[in-house]
Amino acid sequence: MKTIVCAIQKGGQGKSMLSTHLAFLAAEQGRSVVAVDLDGQGTLTRNLFDGEIDRDASPTLSLFSGSIRRPTTLELPFSLKGSVSVMTGDRRLVQIDETPKIGAEALRDRLGECAAGADLVVLDPPPTLGKRLRAALIAADFVVMPFVPARESVDGLGDLMDTIEEVKRDYNPGLQVIGLLANKVNSRSSFDRRILDDLQDAAPDMLLPMMIHERTSVSGAMAISRPVWLGATGESRQKAGAEVRKACMHILQTVFKR
Numbered sequence: 364m365k366t367i368v369c370a371i372q373k374g375g376q377g378k379s380m381l382s383t384h385l386a387f388l389a390a391e392q393g394r395s396v397v398a399v400d401l402d403g404q405g406t407l408t409r410n411l412f413d414g415e416i417d418r419d420a421s422p423t424l425s426l427f428s429g430s431i432r433r434p435t436t437l438e439l440p441f442s443l444k445g446s447v448s449v450m451t452g453d454r455r456l457v458q459i460d461e462t463p464k465i466g467a468e469a470l471r472d473r474l475g476e477c478a479a480g481a482d483l484v485v486l487d488p489p490p491t492l493g494k495r496l497r498a499a500l501i502a503a504d505f506v507v508m509p510f511v512p513a514r515e516s517v518d519g520l521g522d523l524m525d526t527i528e529e530v531k532r533d534y535n536p537g538l539q540v541i542g543l544l545a546n547k548v549n550s551r552s553s554f555d556r557r558i559l560d561d562l563q564d565a566a567p568d569m570l571l572p573m574m575i576h577e578r579t580s581v582s583g584a585m586a587i588s589r590p591v592w593l594g595a596t597g598e599s600r601q602k603a604g605a606e607v608r609k610a611c612m613h614i615l616q617t618v619f620k621r
């Protein structure tokens with residue numbers, strides 16, 4: 364079992380979008396995937412499945428306290444060689460932050476039992492540098508950081524890297540940083556270009572060799588709970604599908620390389 368977290372302590376960067384596509388692509392490759400929604404807003408849960416879902420059957424909270432539940436396997440409206448199961452996120456997750464006796468190591472200690480038999484676990488944290496993001500970093504084998512090339516996003520990357528280093532030192536020396544994935548890039552913006560160039564100079568090994576542009580077909584696909592590359596017609600949609608797929612392929616190749 365390999366575990367990956369899409370991490371950045373800001374909202375709107377593409378964590379849930381990327382988590383969703385990693386889960387879909389790995390399942391398309393025949394893998395058994397468990398997606399763990401650590402955000403009270405439940406975006407990952409909704410991105411993956413737009414039908415009725417019983418949020419009491421497999422609440423992510425049970426990965427932190429109480430008896431451990433098993434993930435719910437999704438009956439998706441399109442066929443995949445493998446499978447996607449989900450631990451659903453909802454507002455009860457704030458209990459993790461508010462209960463001091465729930466430790467950040469709980470997720471790591473309980474995930475093996477919950478996700479037994481899974482090939483890949485995808486962890487989707489909330490947009491804060493809090494206990495749940497830390498728990499995900501402690502439990503993960505790999506971390507990838509999607510970010511929007513804007514000053515506010517890039518300014519927080521130092522704090523995020525410090526947190527990752529701390530977690531590696533104190534809990535999880537094997538955590539591998541895959542890198543930074545630029546998302547929602549506007550190719551016509553010279554600001555975006557400059558921020559990416561500066562990052563490339565400051566941390567040449569961190570920026571992944573591909574990026575995802577901002578396109579409504581990406582958010583549109585999430586709104587109908589489908590991978591953006593599925594049945595993509597129209598030039599813009601096809602480009603978006605190819606970009607997201609390329610980034611996910613690269614990430615999964617790193618995760619499953621022998």
Ligand SMILES: Nc1ncnc2c1ncn2[C@@H]1O[C@H](COP(=O)(O)OP(=O)(O)O)[C@@H](O)[C@H]1O
Nearest residue numbers: 374375376377378379380547576577578581582
């Ligand atoms: N490349 C993109 N182009 C257009 N919209 C995007 C793109 N990536 C993400 N989005 C949309 O932006 C919003 C925020 O993305 P999301 O993945 O939920 O961010 P986060 O989980 O980091 O808060 C969602 O509506 C999502 O569908």
Ligand SMILES: [Mg+2]
Nearest residue numbers: 378379402406
């Ligand atoms: Mg999210």
